[in-house]
Amino acid sequence: MSLAQSLAAAGLQAAALLALAPLLRSGIKKMKAAFQSRQGPPLLQGYYDLAKLLRKEPVRSETASWVFVAGPRVYFATAVAATTLVPVVFAGAPLEQAGGILVFVGLLALGRFALATASLDTGSPFGGMGSSREMTVAALAEPALMLGLFAVALWGGSLNLGDLVRATVLRGVSAHPSELLAAAALFIVLIAEAGRVPVDNPATHLELTMIHEAMVLEYAGPDLALVEWASALKELLFMTVLANLFLPLGLAVSITPTAVGLAVASYAAKVFLLAVAVTVVEATNAKLRFFRVPELMAVSLGLGFLALAIRFL
């Protein structure tokens, strides 16, 4: 593919994932509501919320500097950039020459750093508390994510997500205990990064429990919309990586209508299954006390390490 074509494909993929991300969030909300015998908000509620927020005027604290303004923008931009490195329906990512696992993890870390510093900027106690908590969780989730991805990379012989997915498509799923251990580790990371229940509660504004919400408490209007949208996109991204690395069934190898249609359908099915799994975890677990969260992340870290170690034994 030429550079122009790659860029066009990247733009298209980013736009598609951005369009789908709010639906994922609302879908999980709806399923969770069904679990609890409630009706829940409509499936399109995510879009209504974003549209409402984008129409409003941003309200910023008088003490806020440019860091506060830049935070959501950097967070959003890094999440969008990360989508171009991930294979979604094709066995390959549009901008895979630009980087692999390390760039993917690095981009997400940069976004998190931008948001955490931005929430410290206004000097409100909630912002500081939120970013401190977010960083505590991230410091443990990030190595677990790296170890889990490296365990797959070791088998595929590449650090590039596109290459890895192609390797799994060619050789079929390798039945090795390492695969399942890495998938379990990454699933816990997905829960933590998406701010789902055992780690964080996305539906609460209770000061004792919130992590992500405490960080973005000071944002309003379009700024808040960017943060919410990017968070939803991040959740979808993690699900995509998890689904396509460990279950590469149906990924399109050629650009024929049947292959692409099949790939889109299987992608939707895989993400739906993961969303159901996240919903079940969220509906059947109580939120952990904050000082218990490191223990959960230690499990994930241990599983990731083991996934890597078992390859050598």
Added chain:
Amino acid sequence: MSSDDVVILCAAGMLVTAYLMVGQKALFVAIRLYGLQSILLGAVALTMGFADRRFHLLTGAALTIALKGVLIPWFLMRVIDRIGIHREIEPLVNVPSSLLICLGLTVIGYRVSTGLADGGRGVTHHVIGVSLSMLLMGLFMMVTRRKAVTQILALLTVENAVFLVALGATSGMPLVVELGISFDVILAVLVLGILVHRIAERFESMDVSRLSKLKG
């Protein structure tokens, strides 16, 4: 997916449940994880039985799923409900260190399995590796847990590991032996359940470290 792949994935799933058991503190979750582990063990036996046409394994699998996957977890939960204890596991070693120790134990279990004849590569290697690791982790849980119910769970994990080793290393035990083991386990859990009840009645706690204290 071939039957070997299914066996390996189920065995790996058992290892993951053993890890989650070490890594969290809710007693009920630990019991459910044990049930899941037993069902996965049943799945291993089922797959091996169908793939190698050893149909006596199917009886063993059905017994495992029915007794260890459903009946024993239900019984343990009932015991806990009856004596109304604090539903939290209080390990002697904290969770992160336990996990680190279990990582080491898994590496040892896996390494040892490569030394066995026919254990070098393939399904046998993984199955024996997983079961040796689970055996060591079960023993570790038994010495680091205070409550009698958690020690029963550790014992049952060890028992699952032994069953898995028997499946992986031999072509499955004769039906009589399997029946014997299943009833042994049931009996052990019943007796231990009664014992737990008695301990809780006498000492108003399930903490076995209190057993060494004199009572006037």
